Amino acid sequence: MLFVSVMMMLGIFTACSSSSGDTIKIGGLYDITGPTGDVGTPYAEGEKAYIEYLNSKGGIDGKQIELIGQDYAYSIPEAQQLYQKYKSKDKVSAILGWGTGDTEALRQQIAVDKIPFISASYSENLKDLNESPYNFLSAASYSDQARSVLQWIKDNHKGGTPKVALIYNDTAFGKSPIADAKAFAKEIGVEIVDEQVVDLKALEATSQLLNMKKKSPDYAIINQTWGATATILKDAKKLGLTTQFIGLNWATGEGLLPIAGDAAEGFIGVVTHAFPYEDLPGMAEIKEYLESKGEKLEDKSQKFVQGWVAAKIMVEGIKLADGDYTGEGIRAGLEKLNNLDLGGLGANITFSSESHAGTNEIRLAKVENGKFEVFTEYIGY
Structure with a gap:
């Protein structure tokens, strides 16, 4: 106990x-x-x-x-x-x-x-x-987060069909958005070229990243928490990968930065809730x-x-x-909560007897000079 x-x-x-x-x-x-x-x-x-x-x-x-x-x-x-x-x-x-x-x-x-x-x-x-x-x-939801990321990739990618890899852990959490992400990618014309499983407590992800490198993805979407995400980013830096890594919400946050160090620079994260410095x-x-x-x-x-x-x-x-x-x-x-204003701490929330989803909106932030900087308003797909 x-x-x-x-x-x-x-x-x-x-x-x-x-x-x-x-x-x-x-x-x-x-x-x-x-x-x-x-x-x-x-x-x-x-x-x-x-x-x-x-x-x-x-x-x-x-x-x-x-x-x-x-x-x-x-x-x-x-x-x-x-x-x-x-x-x-x-x-x-x-x-x-x-x-x-x-x-x-x-x-x-x-x-x-x-x-x-x-x-x-x-x-x-x-x-x-x-x-x-x-x-x-x-x-x-994790699936809505992944859909919004894929839509952002589709809307902002330059040069042909974007190629995306998925990196996640073998838990219900890690696997939660994967099927929906693949289905949505196919729907909007984004190619999922690889999937790699990295344990939540992994201290090394070199073999998975080398396998991923063979498929030359433009982007890799990570569904992990800070520890495994830091491992992935540090090993990717050692291998000289140019893939743009984008993490869903539990991969994102200040706790990632001290353990990932310089390898976090340029990382993009899904932001469901505000940073205290906003x-x-x-x-x-x-x-x-x-x-x-x-x-x-x-x-x-x-x-x-x-x-x-x-x-x-x-x-x-x-x-x-x-x-x-x-x-x-x-x-x-x-179920009476209708467009609950959280003062910017998160997207406004609406529940009803027909839906308990709350919201499908996220923001995106990029690590610049060792700090997450939000660069979108709340977006959906």
């Missing part, structure tokens, strides 16, 4: 008030010590921070939010055990989840139990309301919270913002539940 001591040590075990008033309980599934912990840790910190900030402002209708979160180390069986605990013992009204494999494994149980679930997974499968009526996506209206709340804790905005990453936004979206749905804090009531509240 990897959770209690780790979570307490990291300060993200719970985010509840000492108030004696009624509380609304939310469960949290975190990857702190598992293979996606590089991005999972700041994301979990952002969720906890938003709930703490909300409680400091009085909560919701005088009720405090109790966020009961534990590290499950990216283990599906552990996630399933925690889910049962949250449902039966803690009696949570909603859950903030994490990984694709566990979110997809839980979605039928979530539907039966009627527990709204906002995950850090943006799997296309979660958009199917017949299978996932209580799942909500807080950002563009001057945006939604950043004011985060800055206020951090200053109250003696912390600075520049010490946080985009993934912190991403977790903050996920918790904020859940809370906005709870506010619209008209006092019905059951799973059914919160689902109905979330």
